[in-house]
Amino acid sequence: MASNKSASNKTLSMKLLVNSKTQRVLYAEAGKDVVDFLFSLLTMPVGTVVKLLTVESMVGSVGNLYGSVEKIDDTYVSRDDAKKALLTPAGGFRSDKLLQLPEAVAPETGHYFRCSSYCYSNCYNRFTNVNGTPCPDCSNSMGTQLQLVQPSSGSGAGAVPSPTGAGFVQGIVTYTVMDDLKVAPMSSISGITLLNTFGVTDIGSLQEKTVQLGYTEALEILKASLQSKTVLTDVFLGKKRKE
Numbered sequence: 001m002a003s004n005k006s007a008s009n010k011t012l013s014m015k016l017l018v019n020s021k022t023q024r025v026l027y028a029e030a031g032k033d034v035v036d037f038l039f040s041l042l043t044m045p046v047g048t049v050v051k052l053l054t055v056e057s058m059v060g061s062v063g064n065l066y067g068s069v070e071k072i073d074d075t076y077v078s079r080d081d082a083k084k085a086l087l088t089p090a091g092g093f094r095s096d097k098l099l100q101l102p103e104a105v106a107p108e109t110g111h112y113f114r115c116s117s118y119c120y121s122n123c124y125n126r127f128t129n130v131n132g133t134p135c136p137d138c139s140n141s142m143g144t145q146l147q148l149v150q151p152s153s154g155s156g157a158g159a160v161p162s163p164t165g166a167g168f169v170q171g172i173v174t175y176t177v178m179d180d181l182k183v184a185p186m187s188s189i190s191g192i193t194l195l196n197t198f199g200v201t202d203i204g205s206l207q208e209k210t211v212q213l214g215y216t217e218a219l220e221i222l223k224a225s226l227q228s229k230t231v232l233t234d235v236f237l238g239k240k241r242k243e
Contacts, residue, residue: 032175037098069087113129113131115138115141117138179229
């Protein structure tokens with residue numbers, strides 16, 4: 001697994017319910033922060049995923065595509081920024097943001113930003129409400145601030161909606177995360193139903209285990225999610241699992 005000096009030091013935690021006889025994770029209890037991280041994996045472009053996990057660790061042929069772009073001579077590249085666009089695509093979360101979701105920004109705050117370089121004609125037409133967003137045309141920072149002019153008349157003119165919460169889910173409940181990463185809000189009824197679904201008759205065989213989810217574990221979850229239906233077992237129990 002590739003190391004990253006700029007990786008986040010943020011650590012999350014969740015509680016696993018483990019069947020000690022089979023050494024399988026039945027499910028996990030997780031908070032908003034863990035679920036936000038899991039859902040954020042869906043925002044990552046394929047190129048970012050390959051960069052995080054390294055070409056060698058990728059299953060299938062996508063890693064070969066990434067390696068081909070790395071090795072191809074600039075003579076055969078159509079434009080100067082083509083390699084950067086493919087190897088470090090804009091959008092999603094950068095590798096140093098794997099465990100750090102951005103703060104929510106209200107869509108109508110009046111603060112908009114345009115590309116600072118104008119390398120291409122389209123750069124002038126692009127704008128964003130998040131300062132520093134990479135320009136989709138030249139990948140430079142979009143940091144030149146514009147000002148939204150609100151209507152001066154009419155009821156409610158100039159009103160600004162309240163910012164939404166950061167991340168993807170609400171923090172008012174605990175969530176159930178299955179071994180295959182199915183996520184749902186947790187309730188006492190669903191917990192009992194899950195035990196029946198797993199056919200658990202010996203409650204004494206169940207163990208609770210609190211685990212930490214840091215940058216290393218985040219990479220392992222990302223990798224396992226592309227290869228396995230038993231992600232939590234593979235990442236947090238590993239060699240202890242009985243086939």
